[in-house]
Amino acid sequence: MSSRWSDVIDLISIDEENEVINENGYPVPAETRRENIFCNKKDVRSAEFYQAAAQNIRLEMMLEMHSVDYQGEEYLFFHRDQSRYFIERTYDRGEKIELVCRKDGDRHAG
Secondary structure (H helix, E strand, O other): OOOOOOEEEEEEEEEEEEEEEOOOOOEEEEEEEEEEEEEEEEOOOHHHHHHHHHOOOOOOEEEEEEHHHOOOOOEEEEOOOOEEEEEEEEEEEOOEEEEEEEEOOOOOOO
16 A cells, blocks of 8 residues: 555654643643654554553554654644544554554543
């Protein structure tokens, strides 16, 4: 299957050592965002989906991207649905890496 690279994400790192004040006036860890990284959205493998669900984790999607673009970020913003996701797992496939994600704040299935 050829790669389309038709989806776009921003990768987000959390800096626990530096804080900023959020919109409610509370200190929160600072974030660093790397924008407009191309990827392919894929379905989560069914076996992995059900294994995660058994642990009350709801996996939403898998993204494939170039390995050189990923630097260990914990979160991403998916432009297509305008949602933030937590990167639950990564799978290094050589020149490509797969990011398995759940919606940020959605820690439990159902």
